[in-house]
Amino acid sequence: MSEAHALKPSPARWLVVIVPYVWLSLFFLAPFLIILKISLSDTAIAMPPYVPVFQGFGAIGDFISQLDIENYVFLTDDPLYIDAYLSSLRIAVISTLLLLLVGYPMALCMARASAGIRPTLVMLVILPFWTSFLIRVYAWIGILKPEGLLTLLLQTLGIYGPDDQVQIFRTETAVFIGIVYSYLPFMVLPLYAALEKLDGTLLEAASDLGCPPWKAFWKITFPLSLPGVIAGSMICFIPITGEFVIPDLLGGAETLMIGKTLWTEFFGNRDWPLASAVAVILLLVLVVPIMIFQNQQQKAEGK
DSSP: OOHHHHHSOOHHHHHHHHHHHHHHIIIIIHHHHHHHHHHTSEEOSSSSSEEOSOSSOOSHHHHHHTOOOHHHHHHHHOHHHHHHHHHHHHHHHHHHHHHHHHHHHHHHHHHHSOTTTHHHHHHHHHGGGGSOHHHHHHHHHHHHSTTSHHHHHHHHTTSSOTTOOOOOTTSHHHHHHHHHHHHHHHHHHHHHHHHHTOOHHHHHHHHHTTOOHHHHIIIIIHHHTHHHHHHHHHHHHHHHHTOOHHHHHHOOTTOOOHHHHHHIIIIISOOHHHHHHHHHHHHHHHHHHHHHHHHHHHHHHHO
16 A cells, blocks of 8 residues: 555545534534624514515625625614623623632542542532423522522521511522522533543642642642633533523513523514624624634644
8 A cells, every 4th residue: 555545534534524514514604694694684574574685695896785784883882782791791700700619629529539439420410401401490480589498498497587588589699599500510520521630649749748738739730620620611601691591580670681682682672683683793702702712722732
């Protein structure tokens, strides 16, 4: 067999490379282009409720001249949408930090448990996925509402009086509770995967050299687990930013998030072009920083 023939990629290798790109093209790029086209359209009382400003691509000059960006201009003029974006990012950042504070000790304990019990601990983490996400959120309504289980528990323990009630439901605190509960497995599992690979002899060597446990954690354990921290934070932060169900069911009228705004524009106001513009901006707000971060990571690894 010649060397050139041996280096020639086989059809199977090409198939492995092509399949992910075909998947992304069909289920990410194509829907995004459809939403982008709708966002450049005008609202209409019809079905579908928009009038395309261009049909096909045709000549480049005609295509560009027909583009309508008034929906994007409106988003910059109305403070409601800017506040919704900023509020969503704020809630997503705080929720991700809370998830990290809760999930890291759990993942660390799982990684340091005996090898025989680790599969059971992993199963307990993913066990909530066996129940519908919507049912689990509705369960928190029964717990957090003023006459719910939490109030009953505190009254039984004597912490609250017979007429006192917990006023958490329909507040931002309830939203944080629901988000942390729902997304905790997505934070714990990447952290556990990173911490499980940690070489224990490094900690033993640090202890032999007189390094206290807390310092060994910050100097050895945490830096080596950063890939898991970054992966878990990304996996949680991105969907939390566009979260709709939890703010709608547990949050009040003052809980402003872009997911609720997007739903209102699509199904309440039936303004599909404006809603599509909101979705496009949300995607860019999330994807562009991630692409920049990945590019910087690749450059750092190349050095």
